[in-house]
Amino acid sequence: MIVAIFTLSALAGASGLLLGFAAVRFKVEGDPVVEKIEAMLPQSQCGQCGYVGCRSYAEAIVAGEADINQCPPGGNNGIIALAELLGRDPKPLNAEYGAEQPKRVAVIDEQSCIGCTLCIQACPVDAILGAAKHMHTVIARECTGCELCLAPCPVDCIQMEPVAATITTWKWTYPVAEIEAA
Secondary structure, eight states: OHHHHHHHHHHHHHHHHHHHHHHHHTOOOOOHHHHHHHHHSOOOOOOTTSSSSHHHHHHHHHHTSSOTTOOTTTHHHHHHHHHHHHTOOOOOOOGGGOOOOOOEEEEEOTTTOOOOOHHHHHOTTOOEEOOTTSOOEEOTTTOOOOOTTTTTOTTOOEEEEEOOOOTTTOOOOOOOOOOOOO
């Protein structure tokens, strides 16, 4: 019995060492350009660009499957930053994917909320708290303003409100060159 325990322990230890070595030796590095592009995107995970999230959009840009002007939350500043990184000419935001808007957050009218949990399921960043048949609320600092919670709400108790500029939310606006359509 003791010999069997030692044998299995030695086998498990050897397997662990072998797997650890293989993980280090055969590690697959990610594409650094994809990482840089993803870091420039707003991380709203909204899907307005036609891709599931910011990571898949960045991968599509590198693969040549998507253009740099498909991200409405990133706006013209995002397009210009991507153009500079990739050495391309900036383009105006493609209207097919939406229009640039100021930062907004979802607000739930708690008196009208029926607790259906459809908005919780739709939120890609888990910014909505609540339980079935109880009112829900939005964690404002987590909300990316993607508007994905609006459509599934059966009682239309969710509205998007602009974020008020305070000392903690105000950001310096950089000068932006106008981009003309070709």
